[in-house]
Amino acid sequence: MTRRLAVGQRVLRANDDLAAENSARLETAGVFSLNLMASPGAGKTSIIEHTVRRLAGRFRLAVIDGDLATSLDADRAAAAGARAVQINTAGQCHLDASMVQRGLDALDLSGVDLLIVENVGNLVCPVEFALGTHRNVLVASVPEGDDKPFKYPASYRGMDVVVLNKIDLLPYVSFDRARFRHGVEVLNPDVHILELSCTTGEGLPGWLDWLCEQIEVQRQPIEGVSGRA
């Protein structure tokens, strides 16, 4: 077991080194980037589709999609108007920095303002592996239940933004918004919580405003001020 842990620590250290390289590349190219994490089916790809459709006229968007199998998600992002690269993880339960590095190699970063990395749908493993992106965003969804921040604290901790998706389903399921927000805020006192619905469009402007603000900061760096969290 000790040996297994030692191997695990070496893997994580090597990943951190590669993540730092990715981070430097994104910084140099002036690309604002997100690591989008969630349970399977919380709505990451739908949020990406809406984001790409609504921002494509204003910014140049790229998506790196991590999945165990298929290119369904990258196809959806590309159909919406983004440059999209699909990474199949060969059974791995999360993206890691080397996979994102391959994704960056496949993109011309000089033509990108916003890069969204869509991680594998998994509320446990992805958060352990830094990718080198600027912000960690967790997408939660109403039908998953209000207890998830309590049950998956490691994944809810260290988030810059928590998006609560599928609020159009609030009338049909039991979900206590105050309990959910309390669970998120206990773990992240400075977190930004955004509620939205990709089905009705409610709340999407708030998400897009936050995103545009971050992209602008990253595009026009002022000496001594960093866009990095």
Added chain:
Amino acid sequence: MTRRLAVGQRVLRANDDLAAENSARLETAGVFSLNLMASPGAGKTSIIEHTVRRLAGRFRLAVIDGDLATSLDADRAAAAGARAVQINTAGQCHLDASMVQRGLDALDLSGVDLLIVENVGNLVCPVEFALGTHRNVLVASVPEGDDKPFKYPASYRGMDVVVLNKIDLLPYVSFDRARFRHGVEVLNPDVHILELSCTTGEGLPGWLDWLCEQIEVQRQPIEGVSGRA
């Protein structure tokens, strides 16, 4: 990387040996057992609550609950009337056979007819680790989307039963039942697919009938006939 794989293979082999021990204990005690797997929030705990409430007068029920943190799920199973043991996995993204062994040690199996092992909410990792239970059951839910069998084939493969939960939400979300069933059946030609809603109770009788039948077979073993999959 080779070394890491070799360590992984040793871990899996050791797990298989322990799973065989668990299996023998359950068989000897005449306990029918399930490994219940799902994404976070698909409704495993709600299904357990309904199962315990409706079968408690007829069978003696026990639950081993795997979670990263809290005893919320075991508390719900116990409140419904089951003997419940909570296993916190200390960050592990799945249960393994040694954790289930600890759970079995904490239960008096001679007083149990049905044991439900509720795995960590995760659609990637749990399926790799045999626990020694009789049947693999995957709980899917309508709001997760109909594409999940295609995107998580390793977790959908090798299932005896796939429960599609939250069918009361079908009027409010985009979900193609035929596409979902096709995805499941391609991976498991002999699978039993059950549709239900814990909110309305629709479909629960079919699930309970299947379960009762399995428990009866396991309780009254006939020479040459095994209740094992």
